[in-house]
Amino acid sequence: MQASAKEIPDLHERPLSDAKEFRGFRFFKHHAGHNLTKWQGQDINATHIIHIRRNPLDVFASYLNFISANVTNTASIPFESVESIVGTDLFDLYFSSFTITGHIAPRFSVQTGDYFSHNQYWMNYADKPIARIRYEDLLHNPVTTLGFLKDWLKLGDEDLEAMLERAGKSTKKDGKFYWRQEEKNYFNFLRPEQIDTFLKYRGDECLALGYDPEYLRTPPAR
Incomplete structure (x- = not known):
């Protein structure tokens, strides 16, 4: 199965139960900070974190x-x-x-x-595995910037490039x-x-x- 945007719920809009499993992980998006255990009555058990910041x-x-x-x-x-x-x-x-x-x-x-406080919190966070990404690096060099996913999800470069191509189609300007x-x-x-x-x-x-x-x-x- 291949993960898609529809299988990665934004917890501000959809329940965590909408997240589909992909290679042992379920992905979700979250804009709030500081709380990885509960959101709007939903229990959350986050094991890995991807923090994306932009200038x-x-x-x-x-x-x-x-x-x-x-x-x-x-x-x-x-x-x-x-x-x-x-x-x-x-x-x-x-x-x-x-x-x-x-x-x-x-x-x-x-x-x-x-x-500032939101991003600094995640820059200092050390309780769980976390990948910190700058939007600008993701924009210009996505394969290298997302290289950590190869270890987390056991992906190859071809897998990552295919995922980026699908993501590009669903997020066109x-x-x-x-x-x-x-x-x-x-x-x-x-x-x-x-x-x-x-x-x-x-x-x-x-x-x-x-x-x-x-x-x-x-x-x-x-």
């Missing part, structure tokens, strides 16, 4: 898209799309909120914590939930002075998560 400025842009009317329309102050508010006071307010609190959706932050899938997409929206202000206050925390402030200041090659 904070791309997380800001991506989550702003997620709460916009383009995807879920759940923003505290509604707006049509990220593109529609760039350069406005509303965009600046949301970015200020992210800089100060590490989040822009207070209701969801109750479950996840803020960006669509301008909606699968929005842009770019490294440093935030340069399309943030002004240089906003990036500098963010790094003035959050630079050390970015570095601790593997994102050098100079990397975050440097525009992508176009």
Whole structure:
């Protein structure tokens, strides 16, 4: 049997019982932090953990898209799309909120914590086998980045490449939930002075998560 996205439930939306077994493992997705034993009344017995983190400025842009009317329309102050508010006071307010609190959706932050404390928790976690992945490495070098799965699941390179091909087909860029899938997409929206202000206050925390402030200041090659 081959694992697919439909067999990996998001516990925010579906029960753990929807997870199908694959080579002795059942996979599930979870956005919350700090609790691997129980979720919404479900007992969880996690044995291995995959933690995926993304640079904070791309997380800001991506989550702003997620709460916009383009995807879920759940923003505290509604707006049509990220593109529609760039350069406005509303965009600046949301970015200020992210800089100060590490989040822009207070209701969801109750479950996840803020960006920095959430990711730092998993960077320090040592109680169970854990693979820590940067989104950017997964984007550019997926086979090497996911090499740990060959040991966990007894996979070969061909197995891993076939799984990545299937995953790519089910997560194609669509301008909606699968929005842009770019490294440093935030340069399309943030002004240089906003990036500098963010790094003035959050630079050390970015570095601790593997994102050098100079990397975050440097525009992508176009």
